Amino acid sequence: MKVFNTSQIRQCDQYTVENDEISSIELMEKAALACFEWIKSQFSANYTYYVFCGKGNNGGDGLAIARLLLEENYKVETFVIQSSSNFSTDAQINFDKYPDSVSFLENDDFEIQQENKKIVIIDALFGTGLNKPLEGNTQKIIQKLNHIKGKKISIDIPSGLFSDSLPSEDQTIFKADVTLSFQFYKRAFLHVESAQYAGKIFILDIGLNSKFIQDEETNNYIISSKSVSDNFKPRDPFSHKGNYGKVALIGGSYGKIGSISLSTRAALKIGAGIVFTIAPNCGYSILQTLAPEAMFISGGDEKLITEIKISTEKTTIGIGPGLGKEKLTKVALEELLKSIQTPAVLDADALNIISENKSMLNLIPKNSIITPHPVEFARLFGDSKDSLEQCELAREMAKKYNIIIVLKGHRTAVLTPEGKCYYNITGNAGMAKGGSGDILTGMITGLLAQGYSPQIAAQLGVYIHGKAGDYAAKKYSQEAMTAQDIIHRLPEVFLNIKK
Numbered sequence: 001m002k003v004f005n006t007s008q009i010r011q012c013d014q015y016t017v018e019n020d021e022i023s024s025i026e027l028m029e030k031a032a033l034a035c036f037e038w039i040k041s042q043f044s045a046n047y048t049y050y051v052f053c054g055k056g057n058n059g060g061d062g063l064a065i066a067r068l069l070l071e072e073n074y075k076v077e078t079f080v081i082q083s084s085s086n087f088s089t090d091a092q093i094n095f096d097k098y099p100d101s102v103s104f105l106e107n108d109d110f111e112i113q114q115e116n117k118k119i120v121i122i123d124a125l126f127g128t129g130l131n132k133p134l135e136g137n138t139q140k141i142i143q144k145l146n147h148i149k150g151k152k153i154s155i156d157i158p159s160g161l162f163s164d165s166l167p168s169e170d171q172t173i174f175k176a177d178v179t180l181s182f183q184f185y186k187r188a189f190l191h192v193e194s195a196q197y198a199g200k201i202f203i204l205d206i207g208l209n210s211k212f213i214q215d216e217e218t219n220n221y222i223i224s225s226k227s228v229s230d231n232f233k234p235r236d237p238f239s240h241k242g243n244y245g246k247v248a249l250i251g252g253s254y255g256k257i258g259s260i261s262l263s264t265r266a267a268l269k270i271g272a273g274i275v276f277t278i279a280p281n282c283g284y285s286i287l288q289t290l291a292p293e294a295m296f297i298s299g300g301d302e303k304l305i306t307e308i309k310i311s312t313e314k315t316t317i318g319i320g321p322g323l324g325k326e327k328l329t330k331v332a333l334e335e336l337l338k339s340i341q342t343p344a345v346l347d348a349d350a351l352n353i354i355s356e357n358k359s360m361l362n363l364i365p366k367n368s369i370i371t372p373h374p375v376e377f378a379r380l381f382g383d384s385k386d387s388l389e390q391c392e393l394a395r396e397m398a399k400k401y402n403i404i405i406v407l408k409g410h411r412t413a414v415l416t417p418e419g420k421c422y423y424n425i426t427g428n429a430g431m432a433k434g435g436s437g438d439i440l441t442g443m444i445t446g447l448l449a450q451g452y453s454p455q456i457a458a459q460l461g462v463y464i465h466g467k468a469g470d471y472a473a474k475k476y477s478q479e480a481m482t483a484q485d486i487i488h489r490l491p492e493v494f495l496n497i498k499k
């Protein structure tokens with residue numbers, strides 16, 4: 001699913017009006033109707049709706065939603081911000097059509113009775129046409145709304161938030177519980193600094209022109225469930241284990257055998273044919289017990305990996321979880337990287353070792369997948385001022401080193417050597433716990449071994465990982481779920497993909 005910037009969304013809007021049999025006011029009505037239907041499906045008529053509108057098309061949407069609510073006898077009070085700007089053409093039409101009186105707001109002296117009342121505040125003040133940070137009265141109005149208790153819904157985007165950039169810390173922005181956004185994810189929804197204002201995001205299809213959407217180029221995408229199903233390869237009934245690849249997961253050190261055992265179990269559970277674990281000898285009993293399906297290869301020493309004895313020709317390597325950074329381990333990693341010719345997966349301490357000796361970046365086989373969290377990424381490639389800048393730096397580094405970077409975070413992003421960014425929108429805060437990353441490494445390595453291209457293995461890996469995490473949260477709660485529960489919920493994910 002493509003992510004467009006504001007100017008592309010505007011062009012798409014225009015193209016639709018010019019090429020389809022729909023006028024801009026009809027498009028606005030369609031957008032408002034989609035919001036109204038959503039609201040109706042979630043809230044009863046017991047609520048009182050306070051609709052705050054600007055004078056642009058976002059306000060036009062708000063006025064149309066308020067009218068639709070009134071027409072079905074919902075209790076509605078509508079406010080329009082008084083400003084020197086005129087209504088946009090379509091907002092004016094919806095203002096003229098509004099069947100009740102509206103209150104014009106000169107400043108923030110409006111009153112909302114909260115006692116014994118269930119209230120919904122609808123924010124249709126500013127949408128994608130915001131042209132500068134809010135100040136003066138608009139700022140005060142939003143600050144006041146942010147203090148009112150009630151359900152808060154933003155139309156298209158929270159007012160005060162820019163679609164394509166991140167806010168500064170002192171910017172005033174409406175804080176929504178839910179954002180009903182039209183047709184496309186906005187980039188701001190995909191970065192933690194801005195996404196926190198949007199709450200839960202619902203993308204409403206308003207039927208913008210599909211040819212435009214198909215032809216218009218972008219470098220940013222969402223990994224959709226459809227693309228996952230399209231890329232998924234069901235198992236051949238006539239196959240044997242050799243058809244599903246040979247994996248070697250390398251890692252663990254004294255006290256961190258858990259990490260590599262989680263990676264091992266994840267690789268097995270995601271369908272890899274044959275799995276080896278290379279770990280220090282202290283991990284032998286643990287690994288053979290926790291993952292009897294996998295074979296153990298000694299990493300040379302009791303407590304750390306000092307040698308990696310595996311033929312890398314036909315084996316897909318995943319290295320890093322719990323590895324440690326001891327001197328002999330570093331040497332073993334360097335030797336391994338020199339010997340690998342095919343894409344591998346590098347995570348955690350493998351990346352930390354490389355960040356202490358940056359020339360090793362050039363040893364990473366091309367099309368390999370590295371899976372840093374933001375701090376590991378910064379150690380490797382330097383600091384960034386925010387997650388958007390870090391994402392752009394990752395795009396550059398993926399191109400420069402010809403690798404795939406899985407930049408983990410609130411919305412994990414997969415950056416490719418072609419400069420594309422694929423955001424993952426599955427997953428939840430219950431996964432922000434030790435062990436989640438080890439599982440992702442095992443999953444991506446297991447998928448790579450099964451013959452998926454590195455880019456697809458990374459995309460499927462992050463999507464499936466997040467989805468399994470969502471099932472785990474549903475069953476055990478975000479608080480109580482642990483990383484292992486992610487592995488346990490993989491069956492639901494596969495059964496659903498096949499559906």
Ligand SMILES: NC(=O)C1=CN([C@@H]2O[C@H](COP(=O)(O)OP(=O)(O)OC[C@H]3O[C@@H](n4cnc5c(N)ncnc54)[C@H](OP(=O)(O)O)[C@@H]3O)[C@@H](O)[C@H]2O)[C@@H](O)CC1
Pocket residue numbers: 009010012013027028031054055056057058059060061084085086088125126127128129130131132133134135138155156157182206208
């Ligand atoms: N995608 C689609 O196809 C569809 C999109 N639709 C909707 O259109 C929306 C975009 O509408 P839009 O372009 O009219 O801009 P919008 O956000 O209403 O803001 C413009 C107004 O805000 C004002 N203003 C701006 N910044 C300000 C500031 N800092 N402080 C104070 N004022 C400020 C600006 O005033 P000006 O500066 O021009 O005087 C002007 O009055 C989009 O988000 C979606 O909701 C749907 O209707 C149907 C299909």
Ligand SMILES: [K+]
Pocket residue numbers: 058123124125126127154155156157158159
């Ligand atoms: K809004």
